[in-house]
Amino acid sequence: MNLKEIEIFLQVAQTGSLTQAAHRLDMSPMSVSRRLAALEASLGVRLLHRTTRAVSLTPEGAEFMPYARTILEAEQSARVLFSSERQGAGGQLRVTAPSGLGQRILVPLIPTLLAENPEMKVDLQLSDEVVDIVAQGFDVAIRVAPLRDSNLIARKIADNPRVLCAAPAYLQRHGRPNRLADLARFTCLRLSNVLQWTFCNDGQTTGISIDGRFSCSSVEGVRTLCKAGLGLAQLTHWDIREELRRGELVALELQDVQPQALAVWALFPSHRYLPLRVGVFLDALMKAMR
Template structure:
């Protein structure tokens, strides 16, 4: 058994989520993939995957082996790249994830420019307003807009974005502009569920408080909440980059500025590894300074 080929096949199975998809990515038959996995499990003396007719699930041993295989294969790729021009012209598939609106505004243009500069590379951009497991879902890099807990991920700081409270000029003309967070109890709220719960937090100096604002609309899509806020349905809390265009156009007004909570950290994260693949390193070199400039 060619151990490196078997390890590669195993990693592709996990990343693809099915034996059939792995066979397509490897350009081999399904039978060859099944035999490779069976031979690898026999050689190791453990079951790596629990297989049913509907899904594959890593065993505890399979999860540990998968993470080690990725590191080993990354080291092999790095070693081979040192002997070729791939370091200068990275190739292969790069998978990046980002929050929907931030990805659309800031990441997608960078990815398009990066792929144009490196024609041997293929990129996939996943725009999701949820946190995913990079290893389990085969993602190379992620934009995270939140405080980062201690984990095995490596984070590169890009900057910060404010948490702002906005309303339309028409709404403020009808209901008045709040001067203190406690006044929000008599107002109406539209809420982006991906950012905040039913209570909104505020801080000024050493003082902090949480306020429940009567809610008239909530959505997991920020564009829908921004439009409702623009139409005067209620006050809305957003991240600074989400509302900036409407603020600049005079369609939203930022209120209670002195009570805004601390800004949120924006980071580019990847799985911990001693050696990064050339395509990941190349994208980081390309994207990090440009994203920092945008966030500045």
């Protein structure tokens, strides 16, 4: 197995195109194709489906991808380790995170992270969609939703319970809900993909269907209208931490249910080697969320 062939495979898998990968690597598409064929021959399996329009991973290619990244990252880290000009972590850090949390917590970390690690690059993808981090080549995913069973390694970053909240002006006009059933009498602002608000009762989760006059695909939109006094919202602690501190929003407690306990998690592919850049990023994130 050749390291250059592995690098080519990863670029093609990431771009889904021989031409784009060739452009990134400053090679011809024909050379890229030949080197891929050589890698497949050495492994004895087909790693990629090739058509005239696109390239996609075979099941064997998807299985090989985390190992390929580990091999390449280990080689790069070894070079950095013995470099006389070593200064911090290096390489490209690829992170996917929810848009609300990403804007609030991750983006402010980037300037210091880049300043302290001159050889590092950061590709931060903010999306509320759950992506396949192995297939798409991410180093780490930041998640808030309850974790599903998977082959990914999870590390808890911080507690992040759900919070029922409203602006003081709204509460002055409409009063406060006391029990779960009371929510039906209030205007509720919800995220577009959240049809139920979830709480806990005696250790079990319980939900109530929400059908308000406003829904939004982003946390920012719901938070803004909640601050403006248009209704109740259920967001997470880190979504509204600053608004609670400044008194712009008030956390509400119901007598018959408790907030659902969530957490911020970091997920990364299940392999033993963790690149230095990932460790540096996670340390900075945990420090920011203490």
